[in-house]
Amino acid sequence: MDRHRNKATILSILSMGLGQIYNRQFIKGILYLLVEAVGIFYFSSRLGRALWGMATLGETARHKVNGKFVNGDHSIYLLVQSLITLIILLIFILIYVMNIRDARRTAAEREQGVKPNSFAQSVRYILDYKFAQAFLALPAAGILFFTVMPIIFMILLAFTNYSSPDHIPPAKLVDWVGFDTFRNLVSLKSWSHTFFGVLIWTIIWAVLSTATTYFGGLLVALLINQQGIKFKGFWRTILIIPYAIPQLISLLVMRNMFNGQFGPINQYLGYFGLDGLPWLTDPFWAKVTVIVVNMWVGIPVSMILIMGVLTTIPRDMYEAAEVDGATGFQKFRIVTLPMILFSTAPTLIMQFAGNINNFNAIFLLTNGNPVVGDYQYAGATDLLVTWLYKLTLDQNKYNMASAVGIIIFLIIAAFSIYNYRRTKSFKEEDMIQ
Amino acid sequence: MSGLKARKTIRLTLSYLVLAVLAITAVYPALWVVLGSFRPGKSLYSKTLIPEHFTLDHYKELFTSDTILFGQWYLNTLKIAVFSMLIGVLLTLLTSYAVSRFRFRGRQTALSTILILGMFPGFMSMIAIYLLLKEFHLLDTHLALIIVYAAGAPLGGTFIAKGFLDTIPRTLDEAAKIDGASNFKIFTRIILPLSKPMLTYIALTQFVGPWVDFIFARLVLRTKENWTLAVGLYDMVSTNQNTNFTVFSAGAVLIAIPITVLFMFLQRLLVDGLTSGASKG
Numbered sequence: 001m002d003r004h005r006n007k008a009t010i011l012s013i014l015s016m017g018l019g020q021i022y023n024r025q026f027i028k029g030i031l032y033l034l035v036e037a038v039g040i041f042y043f044s045s046r047l048g049r050a051l052w053g054m055a056t057l058g059e060t061a062r063h064k065v066n067g068k069f070v071n072g073d074h075s076i077y078l079l080v081q082s083l084i085t086l087i088i089l090l091i092f093i094l095i096y097v098m099n100i101r102d103a104r105r106t107a108a109e110r111e112q113g114v115k116p117n118s119f120a121q122s123v124r125y126i127l128d129y130k131f132a133q134a135f136l137a138l139p140a141a142g143i144l145f146f147t148v149m150p151i152i153f154m155i156l157l158a159f160t161n162y163s164s165p166d167h168i169p170p171a172k173l174v175d176w177v178g179f180d181t182f183r184n185l186v187s188l189k190s191w192s193h194t195f196f197g198v199l200i201w202t203i204i205w206a207v208l209s210t211a212t213t214y215f216g217g218l219l220v221a222l223l224i225n226q227q228g229i230k231f232k233g234f235w236r237t238i239l240i241i242p243y244a245i246p247q248l249i250s251l252l253v254m255r256n257m258f259n260g261q262f263g264p265i266n267q268y269l270g271y272f273g274l275d276g277l278p279w280l281t282d283p284f285w286a287k288v289t290v291i292v293v294n295m296w297v298g299i300p301v302s303m304i305l306i307m308g309v310l311t312t313i314p315r316d317m318y319e320a321a322e323v324d325g326a327t328g329f330q331k332f333r334i335v336t337l338p339m340i341l342f343s344t345a346p347t348l349i350m351q352f353a354g355n356i357n358n359f360n361a362i363f364l365l366t367n368g369n370p371v372v373g374d375y376q377y378a379g380a381t382d383l384l385v386t387w388l389y390k391l392t393l394d395q396n397k398y399n400m401a402s403a404v405g406i407i408i409f410l411i412i413a414a415f416s417i418y419n420y421r422r423t424k425s426f427k428e429e430d431m432i433q
Numbered sequence: 434m435s436g437l438k439a440r441k442t443i444r445l446t447l448s449y450l451v452l453a454v455l456a457i458t459a460v461y462p463a464l465w466v467v468l469g470s471f472r473p474g475k476s477l478y479s480k481t482l483i484p485e486h487f488t489l490d491h492y493k494e495l496f497t498s499d500t501i502l503f504g505q506w507y508l509n510t511l512k513i514a515v516f517s518m519l520i521g522v523l524l525t526l527l528t529s530y531a532v533s534r535f536r537f538r539g540r541q542t543a544l545s546t547i548l549i550l551g552m553f554p555g556f557m558s559m560i561a562i563y564l565l566l567k568e569f570h571l572l573d574t575h576l577a578l579i580i581v582y583a584a585g586a587p588l589g590g591t592f593i594a595k596g597f598l599d600t601i602p603r604t605l606d607e608a609a610k611i612d613g614a615s616n617f618k619i620f621t622r623i624i625l626p627l628s629k630p631m632l633t634y635i636a637l638t639q640f641v642g643p644w645v646d647f648i649f650a651r652l653v654l655r656t657k658e659n660w661t662l663a664v665g666l667y668d669m670v671s672t673n674q675n676t677n678f679t680v681f682s683a684g685a686v687l688i689a690i691p692i693t694v695l696f697m698f699l700q701r702l703l704v705d706g707l708t709s710g711a712s713k714g
Contacts (some may be wrong), residue, residue: 080564131616132535136543139524142584147550149565150558157560223452228445237700238456244696245463248645248663249689252670253466256678262478264465296458353552359648389648392560405557412552420548 008107012100019103023110027119032099039092043085050085053078057160062170075174076162083153087144158182158402168396181399191400194376194387201287202383206355209294214348216295217302218340222332224303225310236307243300251364254293255280283380286366290381294361298351305347306340313339349419353412359385384408463689470682477678491683501665502657503684509575510661514643517579521586521639522632528587529594530620534606551588563652573655581653582643590635597631598624633702641692662688 004023012019017032058073106116117125126134158181161167162174185191224235242250257263258279266276279289313336321331341348362368368382368390377395378387384404391401465482470491472484495503532544562581563572571577601624609619625632643650647663654660660668666688669681 076564077568080561080568084565084568127616130537132531132537132540135527135531139528139584139587142524142580143547143550143587145565146562146581146584147553147558147588150561151550151553153561153564154557220455223448226445226448228441229448229452235452235456237697239459240697240700241459241463241693244693245689246641246645246692248647248666249466249685250462252666252681253462253685255670256477256681257462257465259477262476264479264482267478296462300459388557393652398560402557405553409553409557413549416548416552 004107004111005104008103009100012103016096016099019099019107023103023106023116025106025116025119025122028122032095035092035095043089043092046081046085047089050082050089053082054086057175058169058173061173071170073173074169075160076169079156079174080153083149083156087149154402154405157398158406160399162398163400164396177399181403185400185403190374190376193374194378195404197372197375198378198382198384198387201381202356205287205291205358205383206352208291209298209355209358209361210348210352212291212295213298214302214344214351216299217304218306220299220303221306221310222336225307236303239303240300242296243304247297247360248364250297251293251360254296255365258289258293280366281370283370283372286370286381290362290365293365294358297361302351305344309340309343310336312343346419349415353415353419356383356412357385357408358383359389362386363389466682466685469679470686472679475677475679491680492687494680495683495687501669501680501684502660503662503665503687505658506660506662506665507687509659510644510663513575513578513582513661514640517582517586517643518636518639520579520583521590522636524583525587525590525594525635525639526625526628526632529591529598530624532591533595533598534603534624547588547591559649559652562649566653572653573659574653575659577653578643578650578661581649582639582646586635586639590638594628594631594635597628601627630702633699637695637699637702640695644688644692 008019008022011022015033016036017029017034020026020029020032023029053073057075058078060072062069062072064070110116159176159178160174161177161180166172167174185195220239223229224232224239229235257265260266260276260278260281263279265279269276277285280286317335317339318331321335326334362381362383363386366379366381368379368386370381371379375382377390377397382390385408388401388404388408391397391404468483469479471487471489472479473486473488473490495501528547532540566572566577566581571580605623605627606619609623614622643661645663647661647667650661651664651667654664662684666681666684669677669684
C-alpha cells in the first residue's frame with residue numbers, strides 16, 4: 001500500500017526533485033533539480049575549504065619565498081567565508097528536508113487517490129496557506145546575512161586571539177583560544193580594573209540618566225498640565241524642540257557650548273564673577289556634564305509620554321479622591337503617580353536598557369574622555385559600548401571587544417526579556433483577536 | 434478665600450517662571466548655533482549672543498570650498514536616506530503584517546528572535562558587515578549603506594508596527610475573505626490604507642536614521658566624494674573643532690533643518706507612536 005510513499009521518499013533523498021517528478025509534478029521537480037545542481041556546484045568547490053577553515057583558521061601565514069612575500073591564509077577572511085558557506089549549507093539542507101517531506105506527502109496523497117497539485121495549484125496553495133512564511137522570506141534573508149551572521153561572527157571572535165599587535169592577519173595567523181579572552185577580561189589586573197571601572201560607571205550612568213529624564217519629564221508634564229496654565233500647546237511645542245533636533249547635531253553643539261576655554265557656558269559664569277568649570281576635561285565634571293546634557297535631550301521624550309498618559313487617567317478617580325477629602329499632593333501621590341508608573345513601566349525599563357547602550361550621548365559629547373591613566377584605552381566617561389568601539393576601531397583588540405559586546409548583550413537581554421514577558425501584548429495577545 | 438486666591442496666583446506665577454526658564458534652556462542651544470552660523474569670523478567665542486553684523490559667508494563656503502563638499506554630501510545623504518526608507522518600510526511592513534495577522538508554526542520564535550537580535554549593540558556586527566561588504570566588493574558604495582540600513586529596519590520597527598496592526602480589527606480581513614479577496618489583495622486594499630499613520634512614523638524614523646548615522650557610514654565610505662552629511666560634519670568637528678566653528682554651525686543648521694521641520698510637522702504622529710509604544714509594549 002505504501003509503494004508510492006517510500007519510492008518518492010527515496011528518490012527525493014537521492015536528489016531533490018526526483019520525488020516530485022515521480023509524482024508527476026514536473027515543473028516543481030525541475031525547479032528542485034535546479035536548486036540541487038546549483039548547490040552541488042557551489043559546495044563542491046567550497047564546503048571542504050569552509051570546514052577546514054573553520055577548524056584551523058588557516059595554517060600558513062604570509063611568508064617569504066626567495067625574498068618575496070607570498071600570501072598565506074588570511075584567518076579572518078577565511079572565518080567569514082566559511083561562515084557564509086555554512087549558513088548557505090544550512091539553507092540548502094532546509095530546502096532538502098522540505099523537498100523530501102513534500103514528495104512524501106504528495107505520494108501519500110496519491111495512494112489515497114488524490115491527484116497531485118499542478119504547478120499553478122501549488123502556487124495558489126502557498127499564497128493561501130503559507131502566505132506568512134512567503135512574506136517573511138525576504139526580511140528573514142536580510143536579517144540572516146546582515147544581523148545574524150555578523151553576530152555569530154563576533155561571538156566566534158571572542159574565542160580567538162584576534163588582536164593587535166601579535167595576531168593581525170595577513171602577517172600573522174589567528175587561533176582559537178577558548179575562554180581565555182573572558183578569563184583575561186575579569187582576572188588580568190590591567191583589564192579587569194578597566195572592565196569593572198567602566199561597568200560600574202555604565203550602571204551609575206544608566207540609573208542616573210534614566211531617573212533624571214523620567215522624573216524631569218514627569219515634573220514638566222505636571223507643570224504644563226496644571227489647572228490654570230494658559231497656552232498649554234505653546235509650552236509643549238517649545239519644550240519638544242530638543243527632541244526634534246537630531247542628536248548628532250545637538251550633542252556636537254553642546255560639546256562646543258561646554259568648551260572650557262571658549263564656550264558660552266563658562267563665559268556666562270564669568271559674568272557672575274564665577275570661575276569657569278572644566279566641564280569636559282575633569283573626570284568628575286565630565287560625568288556631571290553628560291548627565292545634564294542627557295537631561296536636555298531626554299526630558300522632552302518622557303514629557304510627551306507622560307502627558308499622553310495623563311490624558312487617559314479617568315476624571316472620576318480624582319473626583320472620588322476629592323470626595324474623600326484628599327489634598328492636591330495626596331491626589332498626586334495616590335492617583336496620578338501610580339497610574340503613570342503603571343503604564344510607563346515597560347518604556348522605563350527599555351529606556352534603562354537603552355541608556356546602557358547610549359553610544360551617542362557619550363561618544364559625541366566627550367568621546368569617553370578625559371583619559372584615565374591606568375585604564376586600558378578607556379576614559380572616565382566611557383560606557384561599555386564606547387569602550388567596545390574604541391577597542392575595535394582604534395586599538396584592534398577585536399577579541400576583547402567581542403567579549404565586552406557579549407557581556408553587554410547579556411545585561412540588556414536580561415532586562416528586555418523580563419520586560420517583554422510581563423507586557424500585555426505578550427500575555428494577552430490572542431485574547432484581543 | 435482671598436488667601437486661597439493669592440496662593441493660586443503665587444503658584445501660577447512660579448510655574449510660569451519655571452516654564453519660561455525651561456523654554457529658554459530648550460531653545461537656547463539651537464538659537465546659539467543658528468546665530469553663530471551668521472557670525473563673521475571663525476571663532477567659537479563671541480562677546481554677545483546676537484552678532485554685531487550678519488554674514489552668509491559660512492553658508493557660501495560650505496558649497497564652494499574644496500575641502501567641504503557639502504552639496505555633494507547633501508545629495509548622497511538624500512539618496513541613501515530615501516532608498517533605505519522605501520526598502521526598510523517595505524521590509525518592516527512585510528514582517529509585521531505576517532506576525533500580526535497569521536498564526537503559523539515558529540511565529541513566537543520569530544518574534545523572540547527579532548526582539549533578541551535587536552538587543553545586540555549595533556556596531557558589534559560592524560566588523561563582520563565590513564568584511565562581508567568587502568567580499569562582495571561593495572565597500573565605499575552607497576548601495577552598501579542602503580542594503581544594511583534597510584536590512585536592519587525590521588529589527589527596530591516590527592514591534593511598533595505589529596502593535597499598530599493588531600489594533601485593526603480582524604473582522605475586516607474576514608469580511609474581505611468571504612467576498613473572495615486573496616491575502617495579497619487584503620494587504621494592499623485594506624491593511625495598507627489603514628496603516629498610514631504607522632507608515633509615516635516608521636518612514637520618518639527610517640529616514641532620520643541614515644541622515645544622522647555617522648558610525649557605520651564612516652566605516653564604509655572611504656572617499657570624500659561619497660561621504661554623507663553626518664560623516665562630513667563629524668569630520669569637521671574632530672579635525673578642527675575650535676578653528677572653524679562658524680562653518681560647522683552653518684553645516685549643523687542645514688543638516689538639522691529638514692529633520693526638525695519634519696518632526697515639528699508630524700508632532701502629533703510621533704506622539705501617538707511613542708505613546709502607543711507605552712501602552713502596548
